[in-house]
Amino acid sequence: MVSVTLHRARHVVPVDRPVIANGAVAVARGIIREVGRFAELKHHWRGPVLDHGEVAILPCLVNAHVHLEFSALKNRVPPQSDFPAWLSATLAAADRLSPYEREGGLEMGLRELWRFGIGLVGEVSNTGLSLEALKQSGLDHHYFYECLGFHLQDDGPLARDFPIFLTEAALQDPHFSAAAHAPYSVSPALFRRVAAWNRRRGRPTAVHVAESAAEVEFLLTGRGFFRELLQARGRWRDEFRPPGVTPVAYLHSLGVLGADTLAAHCLHVTGAEVELLAREGVTVILCPRSNRHTGAGQAPFRQFRQAGLPLAVGTDSLASVEDYNLFRDLLLLHQDFPEVPGEELIALATLGGARALRFEAELGSLTPGKQAALIGVTPEAGPDFWAGLLSGGAAGRIEWLATPDEEGEA
DSSP: OOOEEEEEEEEEOOSSSOOEEEEEEEEETTEEEEEEEHHHHHHHOOSOEEEOTTOEEEEOEEEEEEOGGGGGGTTTSOOOSSHHHHHHHHHHHHHTOOHHHHHHHHHHHHHHHHHTTEEEEEEEESSOTHHHHHHHHOOEEEEEEEEOBTTOOOOSOGGGTOGGGGSHHHHHOTTEEEEEOOTTTBOHHHHHHHHHHHHHHTOOEEEEESOOHHHHHHHHHSOSHHHHHHHHTTOOOTTOOOOOSOHHHHHHHTTOOSTTEEEEEOOSOOHHHHHHHHHHTOEEEEOHHHHHHHTOOOOOHHHHHHHTOOEEEOOOOTTTSSOOOHHHHHHHHHHHOTTSOHHHHHHHTTHHHHHHTTOTTTSSSOOTTSBOOEEEEOOOSSSOHHHHHHHHHHTTOEEEEEOGGGOOOO
16 A cells, blocks of 8 residues: 655645645655645545644755856855956866865765755766766756867767767766857857757757856957967967857857757846847746856846746856855845745746756656655745745755655555
8 A cells, every 4th residue: 555645834835836825745655646735635645744844845946057066166266256257266276176176075065955955956067077976866967068169160970079978878868968168168060069969869958158248258359358268278269250249149140049958147148139038948047146256247037037038047066156055046036136926936946947957747846746855944934925935945944854765655
């Protein structure tokens, strides 16, 4: 006989329907069976009741954009006034890391993700260091192997320059994708190779785009910080001619934008480009704390919402945030855009991220049939439930209540 456990709490936040006061989640064999008012569910199901008291039950969070391989840089790169200064400091700090420090940072980062209620991540790596660790961690993930190569001009197979795309992990796992780093570090030919590799396999593409004013300057004029960086790193091409357009328009001209594209940051975009992103169905990954730390700017969140863009949220790396607590990103958005409903902010870090990473059937909401990956957040007291929930989460009052592998057969 299947054992059904009722998880009861003062509030249940399903995400895909309104908040339920004095609610419960019925779980069996690691799967959500029903969500509703506790008084009703206790008559539908027989089994143990776990009363979680004053917490709010939510689905696990989704960090849709993170660089775990930089976790060892936690507290090593202070906030900067502009993005070039931050990137220079980060590259210098990363070059000083030993292999032991990188591996230790990765293990710490995985523990921190779990501690803050994150059950699904969109990991972006250009070393492959985090792949096996993620597989062993129990965290669900979509792995984006990030390709860099401003100097790579041929149209050959992607694996010629990045052998990881010949591995079983890359070829067999539907949650493994190629990613293009950014317009200033990836040639047009490499952008097309990345997009083609993913589209042949029906997988999403990730890219950093319009993250800084320096990126815009480089594409418009071919000058500035990124030209100097490419020259210093031996990747500059004297034959390069700037496209003379802004980053989103540039990627559109290459044919790499679409409903399969996850665009991180998107700070320096025009109103017309916001509409273009929406028409193409691009998902934008917001990284509000990271953007503030790097001095890059602020995403036009209001315009994104008005355009109906699919949105998710990520922390980016510990080189640009203090921790992996996504509630702190949501709280910052709440403070900067108080008109945005709290339930919409929570959706960014749950269902929005699950859709972006193609885990919507398993995670992202408390929906019957989905995985029972449940977290509890103790809200701060006050008249506004959503403000209290975000503040409680930002203060770290987060606990795991259930995971799919904990529920078995009686």
